[in-house]
Amino acid sequence: MKPTDTSHPEYFHKVVDCQWACPAHTDVPEYIRLIAQGRFSDAYIENRNSNVFPGILGRVCDRPCEPACRRGRVEDRPVAICRLKRVAADHRDDISGRLPRAPSKTNGKRVALVGAGCASLTVANDLAPLGYEVTIFEALDTTGGLMRTNIPQFRLPPKVLDEEIAYILDMGVDLKLNHSIDSMKELLDQGFDAVFVGTGAPRGKNLEIPGRYDSENIYIGIDWLESVAFEHIDSIGKNVLIIGVGNTAMDCCRTSLRLGANDVKVMARKPRGFFKASDWELEDAEEENVEILVNHSPKDFVIEDGKLVGMTFELMEYNIDDAGRIDRGTVTGEKTIPCDDVILAIGQDNAFPWIERDIGIEFNEWECPVVDEATMMCTRDGIFFGGDSAFGPKNIIWAVAHGHEAAISIHKYCHSEDLQNRLPVGMNLASQKMGMHEWSYSNDYDPAARRLMPHVDLRERFKKIDIEVELGFTAEQTVQEVERCLNCDIQTVFAAELCIECDACIDICPVNCLTITENGDEADLRMRLSAPAENHEQALYVSKDLPQTSRVMIKDEDLCVHCGLCAERCPTGAWDMQKSTVLLPYAADEAADGQIQPAAPAA
């Protein structure tokens, strides 16, 4: 193998699994260290720089960081990253003075944002401080989009939403509530310099089976949740069936329990392991005694005298092959389950009835606009998409990532710069050596198990619909959980020319990461390391030829616990622990002095 090129920021960035997995690349280890030092406000700001909504995401983020966490490979369970984010948010002081403000004079550029959800708000957050005149158009009479209408209050209190949205609106954003945009043409006629569409995926999927329209007690999940959020619905029958087993289904079943249902069944077409819902959302629902019935495929609704009395399901059997793939299944029987209400939670679609199809915005076969993944611009110049409206339903943190990229594009577009010519991601590396055997971070491995989120007592939580179930970590839990972080951003950096091949680092490494051996191709090398490197998603760090024997030092990044002992045991300082800081460019960086890059003149 060739020596690893660590001058490219991507290499060390990938080692920080959580940060790499996060669409917005939140610097997780850094904010966890700040929490460990009791610097909650600093930890909050560190979060906010990349993910904009730490309080919200600290409760309801989809947490792509946690399955990626190295701790989950070294032991069983990852660091409770999301819970710690909430700790930063819960314990922060008033940080409003630390937020960027709009300049007294605008730059004269007007930007329209359609929808007041997380994607649009992120764009506003990035552009308002640069002097843009930002207008948000929202059809409802409140902000937050699906964060407010689809996430129940017992998971995400409105106060949390209000606070974090206010931070952005207070930057001088013009918010127009109850202002539905019914025509893109008309909006374009108002002469905005750029338009951003962040309208989400607002159409719940329907289930067209017999009896669907014969009762009023059959609801579309996201519409039903919205009606509950706006208090248009405040009760439901005793027996409720939820069709589908995604995260919306989990919100529907738990909300039903708070509106009077006492027997809620979630009907899954496939077996466990093929559910769309996140594990923790399933756990939380099952803790509330929601029953999940597997292998039930909906057949029809049973209506008697115009009243919904039950639903018939086909009982399914599946074969799962060695690769874990499931077949289409065979029907082995039928079963009717009585119920009073049915909520359909089987997915969401995009819907753009308000965008004319003759104005240069192309749509694909799924009725999604054709959007450039790097610039977020659609096929008509000056119109940008983000969040669920861009590529179909994803989650909040993806919407934030889209918003940041769209803000950069809008800035470049408004200044006639080349949208593709964006500032590159940068990286700083700085040694963390403080003394002979002292490091600037807590390098000892703490074997503590993951802390569990304390919940409101089961008897208490159903009394009102807005009792937040998760209480947040206690001080003791926080102290223990922060120590579980492996500080993966404190990189092991190797200088081959200093190595005397004494093997000290190899001998001390607790997880057999290191090997000195003859070079070879990657497949061969992976098999003859101190421990076979079987996780091919994790890189091998290959040094230049070592001075004494021309062999190479190889590090398998997979299980390194970043304890720094290789560097401590190194007599020549060939290993050093250096903190990598990923420098992500935002719209403000593009706007900084000297960054104006005029587009290449047309050929």
Added chain:
Amino acid sequence: MSYIAKPEVAHPNMPRNKLGLTARDYEGTVSTLCAGCGHDSVTTAIIQAVFQLNIEPHMLAKMSGIGCSSKTPAYFVSQSHGFNAVHGRMPSVTTGANAANRTLTYIGVSGDGDSLSIGAGQFVHAIRRNLNMCYIIENNGVYGLTKGQFSASADIGSKPKKGLPNQQEPIDPVSTALSLGATYIARSFSGDKEQLIPLIQGALLHDGFALVDVISPCVTFNDHEGSTKSYAHTRQFYHHVVDADYVPPAEEIKAAYNDGSAMPIELHDGSKIVLRKVDKNYDPTSRAVSFKFLRDHFNAGEITTGLLYIDESRKEMHGLMGNIDTPLSEYPLDKLHPGRKELKKILNRYR
């Protein structure tokens, strides 16, 4: 030394031996030697050798005297027996321990100072008795604990960090042991575990005195230019003569060897040591041939390594003395002790 102990966390797929233990279970406390010390690599090699041989930790006794080398038994197999003896007296204490309990596996770790100066007399008599033990000399040519004076194994012309080059004839533990009739003599290098681990395994299983002389550089006082015991110098003049592979009992010899160069030698427990002669002119079973070869190469400044001499035919100490198989420590006291009457009779014979 480090401020933190080696974390207990381990690679989830670490291999386990027949006892269900991982190599981590054979570790000791974290080393307090200088970072980069060759001795720490020898420690790791010992851990690997003992782990791979499925030795129960409580059936191992680790013995040492005084010196940097003699600290190292603290760093491996914490759950075993051990004795840290007076300077140079490790061989006598091991002799006593072995006399009392021959069922334990004895590993002595000594240094060039401990074995070739103050303990030279002890060292040679342990060989003479063919004491059943693995005797490791961590050989770095200097007294590290007292800040780097030359030891008895320093080569002529080797330069110290400060002061004048050594002028005295070095004692070579390998040719010394050969001349004294040791039955298993090996030399290796701390930086070459691939060679070192099987040599230690063979030494642990050999029925008799097994010497493993390990060039183990002192990073602090003897790893500079001009030193003949530095990492760089050792690598430059390193000469593999006979490599050895350990093959466990009842396992077939799998590796393919070049014609004529491989020589399997069966050990007393049924396992085998397969010698791979890198130098075809060498015969590791002939004392005369190997003595001349080793002295010639030694005088030429070459560091000959591998399993340099082996003789499985000679009896070890208990065999020479005709002792019973049961360890004396487990023999009933009334049988072990002749009684006042018998003792008087015996004593009367000498009056």
